[in-house]
Amino acid sequence: LAKTTQPISMDSYEGQEVNITCSHNNIATNDYITWYQQFPSQGPRFIIQGYKTKVTNEVASLFIPADRKSSTLSLPRVSLSDTAVYYCLVGERPSGTYKYIFGTGTRLKVLA
Amino acid sequence: DTEVTQTPKHLVMGMTNKKSLKCEQHMGHRAMYWYKQKAKKPPELMFVYSYEKLSINESVPSRFSPECPNSSLLNLHLHALQPEDSALYLCASSQDGQVREQYFGPGTRLTVT
Numbered sequence: 001l002a003k004t005t006q007p008i009s010m011d012s013y014e015g016q017e018v019n020i021t022c023s024h025n026n027i028a029t030n031d032y033i034t035w036y037q038q039f040p041s042q043g044p045r046f047i048i049q050g051y052k053t054k055v056t057n058e059v060a061s062l063f064i065p066a067d068r069k070s071s072t073l074s075l076p077r078v079s080l081s082d083t084a085v086y087y088c089l090v091g092e093r094p095s096g097t098y099k100y101i102f103g104t105g106t107r108l109k110v111l112a
Numbered sequence: 113d114t115e116v117t118q119t120p121k122h123l124v125m126g127m128t129n130k131k132s133l134k135c136e137q138h139m140g141h142r143a144m145y146w147y148k149q150k151a152k153k154p155p156e157l158m159f160v161y162s163y164e165k166l167s168i169n170e171s172v173p174s175r176f177s178p179e180c181p182n183s184s185l186l187n188l189h190l191h192a193l194q195p196e197d198s199a200l201y202l203c204a205s206s207q208d209g210q211v212r213e214q215y216f217g218p219g220t221r222l223t224v225t
Binding site: 032034041043044045087089099102105 | 214
């Protein structure tokens with residue numbers, strides 16, 4: 001079963017743009033890709049979702065290539081409060097059975 | 113109200129105890145989820161209820177028993193747990209049973225002794 005993989009960690013400085021990728025080779029045909037932010041001892045918080053191409057909201061952008069086997073979350077001008085773990089979440093059908101799969105998570109540390 | 117509440121916040125139980133975790137939402141969502149999260153790992157889906165019916169059971173051991181009394185409430189009954197079941201248990205809800213915008217509660221930190 002292919003894992004939905006992300007870089008383990010990233011460091012960035014305040015004010016920079018951060019791009020976090022997720023590889024999801026087994027994404028189900030009709031499923032959306034969603035991204036979540038999680039702070040310690042809290043539940044994940046929804047950031048953005050998309051199906052293909054580019055989606056933008058007030059906090060982030062999501063880029064999805066045509067084959068949909070990966071996605072990139074873009075956080076513009078990060079601040080210290082963006083230090084958190086970021087997860088992608090996709091639906092997959094690795095052997096015919098539908099499964100919700102969280103990515104391995106990326107620990108983002110924003111430095112002053 | 114966009115909040116999912118979970119009680120208790122912390123729970124310590126012995127391996128012979130029976131306890132329950134509770135989750136509540138008042139957003140009119142028709143899908144509710146239980147996840148288990150170990151330290152420094154992503155959440156793992158356990159159960160999904162859609163329109164108050166169990167739609168997904170991710171091969172969870174029978175010592176975990178979910179219950180959905182109505183569209184706003186979700187329980188997880190625990191019995192004869194093992195120390196390796198210690199984790200953060202997260203409840204979530206969404207408008208329907210798709211993998212889209214899920215609202216998560218703060219979780220219950222469970223320790224099995």
